[in-house]
Amino acid sequence: MQSQIYKIDETQIDTLVKRLALKNIIILLLVMVFVVGSQYLTRKESDIQRLLMSQLFIIPILFLPIYLASKRVKKSYKTQQIMLSDAGVESKAEMMPYKNISWDNLIINEKPNGTINLYDKSISAFSRKMNGRGWIIIHPEILNREQLLTELLKYQRN
DSSP, rough: OEEEEEEGGGGGHHHHHHHHHHHHHHHHHHHHHHHHHHHHHHOOOTTTHHHHHHHHHHHHHHHHHHHHHHHHHHHHHHHEEEEEEEEEEEETTTTEEEEEGGGEEEEEOOOTTTEEEETTTTTTTTHHHHHTTTTEOTTBBBBBBHHHHHHHHHHOOO
């Protein structure tokens, strides 16, 4: 098999970064609602104004890391390469760990949103989720997505 390289469509990187940032913002907002709600229920009437005023300063401080991280994520995805070779599937990108999965251990999971998850069946699901080893995420913004999926299914060994 000749090595094949797939990259993210550079015209869609902004869409990808916005989608990932929105996911993090939703999680952050849920945590904030829980924290503020629990503090609101335990405070006295006079402390509520101070609580609300402090939240006005905390909110921008919490959203700043998401903004800064989105710039780094954009740079990383511009350099991401998914490579198919005789050994298996590899994922490389600037500021991201190198990941590879051999064809013998490959599990393909296509999600309804277009994301393709590649799992290494020799690594437990818990370890994959906790440290990311044995798990390659291919976002729908990748160029030649259908061709990539066809190649993955062709070489996957059960």
